[in-house]
Amino acid sequence: MKKRRAGSLLGCAPRPPKEDFMSKYEPLWQYLQGRREDALTLTFAEIGAIAGVPLDHSFLRYKKELLAYGWQVGKISMKAETVAFARLG
Numbered sequence: 819m820k821k822r823r824a825g826s827l828l829g830c831a832p833r834p835p836k837e838d839f840m841s842k843y844e845p846l847w848q849y850l851q852g853r854r855e856d857a858l859t860l861t862f863a864e865i866g867a868i869a870g871v872p873l874d875h876s877f878l879r880y881k882k883e884l885l886a887y888g889w890q891v892g893k894i895s896m897k898a899e900t901v902a903f904a905r906l907g
Contacts (some may be wrong), residue, residue, distance in 0.1 A: 851887040862899040
């Protein structure tokens with residue numbers, strides 16, 4: 819029996835490895851990586867403008883990606899609609 823590659827059913831192209839996918843917050847991570855400050859607070863609106871997508875609940879899942887860029891997410895204020903970021907190390 820011939821072995822099929824994942825995604826070859828129904829004429830679908832195989833799915834690239836996970837590391838080939840760009841995070842929806844990648845523009846934000848790159849923006850922070852280019853900053854010189856050790857700490858920065860951005861509003862939800864500023865984050866949406868930089869990332870090109872509005873900040874939503876999925877941000878909590880994606881925020882761990884930021885560690886690879888030398889930054890971490892600090893306090894998220896729902897009341898003030900801000901996110902504090904801090905450079906690692």
